[in-house]
Amino acid sequence: MKRARIYDVREGDIDYHKQLSPDKAFLFRSEESLPDSMEGDIVFIVDQTEKQAFYTIATDILCKSTHKADKQGVTFKYNNKTYSSTSGTRFRKYDILQTVEISAGWVWCHSLPDNPVVDLWNEQGDNPDRLKNVNELQKLFTTGPAFEQLDRYNIQVDIVDIPVNQSNIKMTMVTSSTHMKKKETISYEHPYRKLLMAIRTKPFVLLSGVSGTGKSWLARKIAYMTCADEALRKGEQPGNFEIVRVRPDWHDPDELLGYQTIIQGGRVRYHCTDVLRFIVKAWQYPHVPFILCLDEMNLAQIEHYFSDFLSVLETVRSDNGRIIYDAFISHSRVKQYSREDETFWMQLGLEGNDPLMQHFLMHGISIPVNLVVIGTVNIDATTRTLSARLLDRTMIIEMKRRDLWHDLTAAQEKWEYPETYEIAAWLRQPPLDRHVAYSRYPDIGMTIMQRLEKLLHVLDNSPFELSERFVHSTLVYCFLHNELAIKEQQKDDWLNSCLDEIICMKILVRISGDSNSCRPVLEKLMGETAYYPVSRRKVTHMLALLENNGYTSYW
Structure with missing residues (x-):
């Protein structure tokens, strides 16, 4: 210790x-x-x-x-x-x-x-x-x-x-x-390791799969595991959890973050949403991860209602050692709403919280660093496909249907809080700096970069080329696992497993289309995935779909 x-x-x-x-x-x-x-x-x-x-x-x-x-x-x-x-x-x-x-x-x-x-x-x-x-x-x-x-x-x-x-x-x-008491810490054997590592890498994660695979259940489970403040554990569900079910008729960002209207006398009134109130609530508990679950995101066209939120997520940066985002409601707008709408602070649940009110008046309302967005997407004929812009800015985890015998024999899941909250503290650690990590472990960093170069070369001059975001996410994800490998004295094959997961989460999910666009890339990936068994099986499946249907995708 x-x-x-x-x-x-x-x-x-x-x-x-x-x-x-x-x-x-x-x-x-x-x-x-x-x-x-x-x-x-x-x-x-x-x-x-x-x-x-x-x-x-x-x-x-x-x-x-x-x-x-x-x-x-x-x-x-x-x-x-x-x-x-x-x-x-x-x-x-x-x-x-x-x-x-x-x-x-x-x-x-x-x-x-x-x-x-x-x-x-x-x-x-x-x-x-x-x-x-x-x-x-x-x-x-x-x-x-x-x-x-x-x-x-x-x-x-x-x-x-x-x-x-x-x-x-x-x-x-x-x-x-x-x-x-029994402590629950992050480890290679942790049942939710992949999701927790993805959250530490990028606080916007998508859980994909057919209906009924437990996607929203898992988001709620993470909230129970991380609800580290007793004041948030008094309701029917964790106070650090909010589930918002997307509707097919969502067409603009107002559905998430609210909108303004003109009322009598030409004054402006802002209509707050549950998402906005949850964001403001997260500001009041900076030591607790707040889990926002957007359920069935692709029931509507995601780019229509989520574009502004996605753009704000991209503004993340470090300012004097502090992680900040651009405000999605500017300080001048906050001043106007608070001046012209007597219900504004009450709608946000901030009456009496003068320090936070003053902060918003000075800086505007932005995303707090303890907010985690977990979206669920159902993959079936009734839902919409995911754009390359969205896939480039998130971590995607495919969830499989559990074994039928498991459902019959497993004990019923209980919604209960853990005895300790090491996972919450771990998630709230400062973001991992890939440059610092590379300087500490240059041999591991060099190995990761060499393998990434091979994968990037496969996608060169194809419709599925990857951006700098992919390199950043991969390095952070791998270095986080490297810290775990050192702690647990893991064998050398941990890096292969880690890259295997990244190939599925960040590369294969982008590949979809007909034979002309997909076959050359998939055949090259077949040769580069010899050490990545999960990815290799998925590539084989995608090639089979292409052969049978003339069209393929990850799902």
Whole structure:
């Protein structure tokens, strides 16, 4: 288990504020103030003056400082923004995973040392005040990933000295904790590994297959697994889940994100939708993945009603270490609606939430980074085909009908919440940077690129050429599996399995048409899929369809 520390912000610590990002998504600390820090270290930062506490994790990003022109302190740059400090040579970036407000009256119940940095957990030896510190921090972090992480430190069995009748008797202490409960973490054997990895790669996933294969059921299951805030677990379904059933008569984006009308007096009124309210709700729980399920997306022409949403998804970018999207309702429109429509904030469910209202007034309403869109598409004669533009911007997972004997003998599925929420914390980790991953594992990266070049060459000068998005998605998907392979000490064939899945999800789904357009590509792919058995079987099936019908497709 990684080392954990407490950083108690003391009065007069001006460096702390100068090294906190404007959006409080991350902060920097000098290697001198947090000595011997390593990537992966957990640091709980408590600022009683500002009444805030942060749950952070150390990254591998180090910035070298330079002296100011007046020699009064140092500065360093990160993502074109300048940070300053009174002293220090190297500054490490700490990502903020959870932020809480410190309630009035909260103080440390026991004195911390003069040093503001205190070890909470260290494998080299136990801190005798660990249990006290964990208890105090859990009064601040009452839910979410920080609470779960603190519980892990709480359960560790340690030898501590307890004075009994003036004698020191060594006793083993065990505390009741959720650590004793069964943990559900991502692994190669996890039944939903492929979907979870696809979500981490791109937060827009399509589940395809014939009707009755459990597509919307799986989306709901993921919501149960990731509903990490108790406040969201009080209704008939997880509060982080919304299912919207697409109608055949949907023809424009208004069906998803709402629309404005002119009312009496020339004033503007905005009509909100369930999707918009769910997006706003997700903003209020940034530590919880929110699962939006668009059911039977291809009952209507997807490009007609989903084009604006798809375009906004493409605006994702990093800004000072924070992932952001363009606003789909601009800040000027938000100001107009809130001024002219007295029901606007009430429709969004934001009455009384002044901080979020102010955020939308300043920046507009955009997609929150914890939103996951899972669409389901039924493949039959009554539904519409999927365009290349859509396929290029999503991860597609084909779902098969389960064995009939399984349906008869398997236990009935229960909708229940897990005991711990490691999957939620894993999904909310910062996006994997393919360039950083490539620099860490150049041999794996080179192997992936060499195999990708062969696949891309097959599609050159065909109607099914792939874009840079494909390369990016493949690298991220493979590097995520590489991290898992290292953790589980997997054999070398993990990469073949991973690329086998990518070929199905991103390449074969694009191929459809007659013999002239498809046969040359499929025959070349037949020669390139010797190490990818699932893809090879699918290519064989598609060639057979072409032979029998003169037309083929993935489904």
